[in-house]
Amino acid sequence: MTDQVLKVQKIKNGIVIDHIPCGMALKVLKILGIEGDIGSTVTLAMHVKSKNGWKDVVKIEDRYLDERELDKIALIAPTATVNIVKDYKVVTKHRVKVPDVVKGIVKCMNPRCITNQNEPIEPEFKVVSKDKIIIKCRYCGREMDSEDIVENIL
Numbered sequence: 001m002t003d004q005v006l007k008v009q010k011i012k013n014g015i016v017i018d019h020i021p022c023g024m025a026l027k028v029l030k031i032l033g034i035e036g037d038i039g040s041t042v043t044l045a046m047h048v049k050s051k052n053g054w055k056d057v058v059k060i061e062d063r064y065l066d067e068r069e070l071d072k073i074a075l076i077a078p079t080a081t082v083n084i085v086k087d088y089k090v091v092t093k094h095r096v097k098v099p100d101v102v103k104g105i106v107k108c109m110n111p112r113c114i115t116n117q118n119e120p121i122e123p124e125f126k127v128v129s130k131d132k133i134i135i136k137c138r139y140c141g142r143e144m145d146s147e148d149i150v151e152n153i154l
Contacts, residue, residue, distance in 0.1 A: 008043055008045065008059070011041065012061065013087070014061040015065060016082070017058040017077075019050075019079050020079075022055060026044075027076055028076065031072045031076065031153045032072075042058070042059070043060075045058075064084065065082065074099065075098065076146050077096065078130065081094065082094060082095075099127065100127055101126060102127060104122045105154055109148055109152050110137065110142040113139055114140070123137070124139070133146045
């Protein structure tokens with residue numbers, strides 16, 4: 001019996017987010033605000049076998065990421081790589097990097113935190129752990145893990 005391979009159409013220009021931990025691809029789409037008709041092709045592959053186990057992959061045509069979006073992805077998928085595609089070729093490939101400080105992209109889940117009291121204070125967190133992502137609010141000390149982060153991403 002020969003192996004069967006599912007072929008996915010290449011994208012002309014855009015990004016491929018690869019090596020996303022299994023089950024996190026839908027969360028990546030959520031934090032990027034991709035829902036409904038965005039006018040571009042989005043390819044989602046979940047639980048894909050790779051040489052290192054299993055992964056998810058997201059391809060988005062005609063879309064690139066800014067630093068804030070890369071930081072958001074790093075917080076929920078720290079093993080992800082981002083490939084930039086131009087004219088059907090990968091022109092750059094890099095691994096996302098979990099920042100040391102997270103500022104303005106996640107809100108504190110503590111309703112009593114000063115950042116949730118209509119004060120002109122931007123939420124800021126220190127990254128306590130980069131292995132199993134844990135961040136700690138600079139103002140109230142509340143710790144949040146990746147599940148909390150997904151629910152509170154701005």
